[in-house]
Amino acid sequence: MPAIEIKGLTKQYPVRLKREAVNAVDNLNLTVEQGEIFGFLGPNGAGKTTTIKTLLGLIYPTTGEAYVLGAPAGDISVKHRIAYLPEEPYFYEHMTAREVVSFYAQLFGRKRADAARRADELLDLVGLKADSTKTVRQFSKGMKQRVGIAQSLINDPELLFYDEPTSGLDPISHRDIRDLIVHLKTQGKTIFLSSHQLTDVELVCDRVSIMDRGVLKRMGRVDELVSGGQVEIVATGLENGLREKIQSAAQHSEFADGRAVILQPDDDAAVGQIVDMIRAGRGHVVSITPKRKRLEDIFVETVTERILVSPTGGNGASANGNGASLTTSESGVGNAAASKETSKQ
Amino acid sequence: MSTTWVIARTTVGEALRRKILNAFLFVGIIMLILTFAFSTFAPREELTLIKGMGLGIISLAGIFISIILAINLIPTEIEKRTIYTILSKPVRRHEFLLGKYFGAIGTVLINIGLMSLAFVIVVAIKPNQGLAGALPLFKGIAMIYLQLVLLCSLAIFFSTFLSPLVNFFLTFSLFVIGNLSSFTQDLAKVNHNPLVKGFFTAIHFLVPNFGNFQFQNPLINPSVVVEREAMLLMSNTIYALVYAAVLMILAILVFDRREV
Numbered sequence: 001m002p003a004i005e006i007k008g009l010t011k012q013y014p015v016r017l018k019r020e021a022v023n024a025v026d027n028l029n030l031t032v033e034q035g036e037i038f039g040f041l042g043p044n045g046a047g048k049t050t051t052i053k054t055l056l057g058l059i060y061p062t063t064g065e066a067y068v069l070g071a072p073a074g075d076i077s078v079k080h081r082i083a084y085l086p087e088e089p090y091f092y093e094h095m096t097a098r099e100v101v102s103f104y105a106q107l108f109g110r111k112r113a114d115a116a117r118r119a120d121e122l123l124d125l126v127g128l129k130a131d132s133t134k135t136v137r138q139f140s141k142g143m144k145q146r147v148g149i150a151q152s153l154i155n156d157p158e159l160l161f162y163d164e165p166t167s168g169l170d171p172i173s174h175r176d177i178r179d180l181i182v183h184l185k186t187q188g189k190t191i192f193l194s195s196h197q198l199t200d201v202e203l204v205c206d207r208v209s210i211m212d213r214g215v216l217k218r219m220g221r222v223d224e225l226v227s228g229g230q231v232e233i234v235a236t237g238l239e240n241g242l243r244e245k246i247q248s249a250a251q252h253s254e255f256a257d258g259r260a261v262i263l264q265p266d267d268d269a270a271v272g273q274i275v276d277m278i279r280a281g282r283g284h285v286v287s288i289t290p291k292r293k294r295l296e297d298i299f300v301e302t303v304t305e306r307i308l309v310s311p312t313g314g315n316g317a318s319a320n321g322n323g324a325s326l327t328t329s330e331s332g333v334g335n336a337a338a339s340k341e342t343s344k345q
Numbered sequence: 346m347s348t349t350w351v352i353a354r355t356t357v358g359e360a361l362r363r364k365i366l367n368a369f370l371f372v373g374i375i376m377l378i379l380t381f382a383f384s385t386f387a388p389r390e391e392l393t394l395i396k397g398m399g400l401g402i403i404s405l406a407g408i409f410i411s412i413i414l415a416i417n418l419i420p421t422e423i424e425k426r427t428i429y430t431i432l433s434k435p436v437r438r439h440e441f442l443l444g445k446y447f448g449a450i451g452t453v454l455i456n457i458g459l460m461s462l463a464f465v466i467v468v469a470i471k472p473n474q475g476l477a478g479a480l481p482l483f484k485g486i487a488m489i490y491l492q493l494v495l496l497c498s499l500a501i502f503f504s505t506f507l508s509p510l511v512n513f514f515l516t517f518s519l520f521v522i523g524n525l526s527s528f529t530q531d532l533a534k535v536n537h538n539p540l541v542k543g544f545f546t547a548i549h550f551l552v553p554n555f556g557n558f559q560f561q562n563p564l565i566n567p568s569v570v571v572e573r574e575a576m577l578l579m580s581n582t583i584y585a586l587v588y589a590a591v592l593m594i595l596a597i598l599v600f601d602r603r604e605v
Contacts, residue, residue: 056433059604076435084433090425092355094362106351107434151430161433 001070003159003190004032004055009064011050011214024050026214028064032192032207034158037185039201039222040194042211043303048194049087051211052161055192056084069159080108083157087164087194089148093137097128097147100136104151122150127176142173149177159190166197178204202226202295210302217302222295229293231271233262234286235278242281250274259286266290348436349444356418356448361455366410370456373406377463381470392471396482397565399464403457404489408520410456411449411493415500416512418445419600428605439597442501446593449497454490461486484578485564491585492558496520498589499553502596505603522548523555553588557581 009028012021025047032038042048053059055066057074066073069081091100098119105115123132126146136144145165152160162181166174178200181191185204195201201208202222209219218225230251238246238260247253251270252263260283264270271288278285360366380395380402419442422428431441461483468479499519503512522529526549533545558581563569571577 053429056429058429058432060602076437079433079435082433084430086426086429088426089430090427091430092359092427094359095355103351103355104430104434107348107431107436109347109435148430 001034002031002067003034003036003069004030004038004192005065005067006030006051006055007065009051009054009066010062011047011054011059012062023214025054025211028211028214028216030209030216030219032190034190035185035188036206037181037191037193037204039205039208040192040211041196041198041201041208041299045213046211047214048211049163050214052084052163052192052194056082056161080155081157082159082161083152083155084161085148085152085163085165087167088141089144089151091136091144091147094135096133096135097123097139097143097150098132100147101150101154105154108155118154119150122153123147125153126150126180142169145169145173145177149180157189159192160184161192161194163194164196165193166195166200174200198294198296198299208295210299212303218298225298226293226295227266229266230263230291231266232287232289232291233260233264233271233274233278234289235260235262236284236286238278238283239281242277242283245277245281246274249277263291348440349447352431352436352441352444353447353451356445357451357455360414360448360452363414366414366452366456369406369410369413370459373402373456373460374463376402377460377467381467392468392474393565395468395471397561399467400482400485400489400561400564403460403464403486404492406460407453407457407489407493408496411453411496412500412513412516412520414452415449415497416504416509416516418449418501419504420509423605432605438601442505442597442600443593446497446501446596449501450494453493453497457486457490457493482564484574485560488558488560488578488581491582492555495553495555495558495585495589495592498592498596502592502599505596505599519552520555523552524559526552526554526556554584557584 006028009025009030010023011025012023014021028047028051040048040051050059054061055068055073061073068075069078071078092103095103098116101119101122102112102115105118106112110118120129120132123129126149128143128146128150131139131143136147139147149165152162165181166177169177174197181193181204184191193201193205205222207219207221208225210217236259238255243253243255243260246260246262250262250264254261262274264274275285275288377399380398422431422445428441432438464486465476465479465482468474468482469476471478496516500512500516503515507515529545529549529552533542533549536542536545560571560578560581563571563574
């Protein structure tokens with residue numbers, strides 16, 4: 001049983017004073033397996049929070065279905081097994097950190113004393129033991145975020161929805177929360193992580209998806225997405241005839257000061273072809289270096305692709321699904337090639 | 346029920362820290378104490394005046410506290426996004442809504458209780474009154490509280506789909522119309538135009554009859570005797586509770602489908 005299963009989910013919002021609707025999420029299909037950390041990426045307005053709110057039952061889909069731990073989204077029995085940390089969590093500010101976490105613990109049916117005990121344990125875990133009797137009003141953003149993390153762990157959840165958990169935090173808090181996410185994974189938890197911190201996502205996530213204007217643009221394993229990059233071949237001693245041959249065969253090549261820098265797709269045959277040509281032409285291969293892509297490159301490619309191709313070029317969700325009409329692929333490999341071509345134009 | 350209770354308790358804790366509500370409470374108590382200064386009148390008139398003003402002050406402060414509190418409870422939770430973390434826990438929407446409602450009427454009870462305490466002390470220390478003379482006032486205070494329970498239900502029902510500003514004017518208008526219930530009934534009787542007659546009849550039956558709870562007269566004027574007083578108090582109590590329950594059921598039905 002997958003931890004999350006979304007089938008053809010569309011969420012529309014009516015536009016005021018107009019007869020049309022905006023697709024905040026457009027025909028989304030997604031599966032998250034148990035035990036994985038799934039990165040849910042996208043620029044602002046991509047439909048990430050709308051999707052999370054739908055999965056939590058806070059809003060309802062226009063069409064499509066969403067299942068969480070095998071039950072329809074919003075099912076009350078499943079809420080005993082999940083947790084949610086919203087972006088910039090707000091709490092009752094007159095309460096102390098201990099009272100806040102204890103309040104949430106009581107919502108799981110814990111008695112007052114038991115809830116207070118659990119609150120102490122969790123505040124200790126997130127490093128707020130010394131500040132547990134201070135009111136939340138006195139807390140910095142990072143401290144509030146730690147309270148949010150604490151409240152998300154009350155029920156020892158199987159599945160956690162984290163929406164921008166490290167947003168706006170100082171480096172220490174940032175690292176602590178990232179480490180905590182990794183620690184939760186080692187405990188077998190499933191984490192649905194929405195974040196703009198692409199370095200973190202690349203470090204901790206098993207798979208990622210990239211949303212843009214409500215449409216799922218790309219999805220796949222992080223290692224697969226960031227591979228399939230390019231290989232840089234540096235060579236010397238190339239004669240003019242050989243240079244012309246290489247220029248026509250290589251994906252990209254530059255020649256300067258008797259030195260050639262050639263870029264080929266990360267593919268044995270493609271690299272081998274160039275190396276063979278150099279050797280046959282009595283050139284000298286200085287180095288062959290794989291140029292690994294970063295998740296940030298993939299993300300930028302995916303999102304800027306829309307800006308380059310979109311007839312409107314605007315931001316925001318698509319009206320009636322007409323705006324974001326670019327191809328949607330679950331493999332990501334086919335799209336990667338397509339987006340490269342687009343970015344070259 | 347325990348979840349509802351936890352939310353209600355938290356709502357009371359938060360509401361008691363709201364400065365605007367405390368300002369109404371503070372002004373109410375100060376005005377109640379100031380009624381003590383009416384000693385220039387004859388003792389009988391003085392007591393009539395103090396009792397009349399006291400009940401009026403408690404009612405007026407209670408109305409503002411109830412409306413301002415109830416119209417903001419749900420929208421504030423949505424605006425501040427505290428509702429996200431609560432509803433992502435095993436909390437049913439009706440438990441959340443009822444928790445907020447019980448929190449609201451609990452807060453109103455505490456506020457009314459504090460003002461009543463000041464009022465009863467003011468009356469009790471008057472010559473020939475004592476605690477025994479002040480105790481009957483609790484019948485009037487209880488009726489005011491029931492009126493406010495009904496008012497909170499109305500405001501919370503509207504808060505599930507209206508903005509606080511619109512809710513304020515609508516709830517307040519219905520409170521005024523509901524206090525003129527006998528007047529709308531008379532208008533329905535004397536009018537021969539079926540449309541107008543239907544309109545006033547609909548208002549009379551649909552708008553809560555807040556005028557039912559005005560029980561000040563027999564408490565202020567000892568000459569006024571209410572026949573079957575216990576029956577009247579009982580029927581008013583049942584009326585308030587049933588009407589509040591209907592409003593809360595409607596509120597739950599609306600809130601259950603509301604997107605937050």
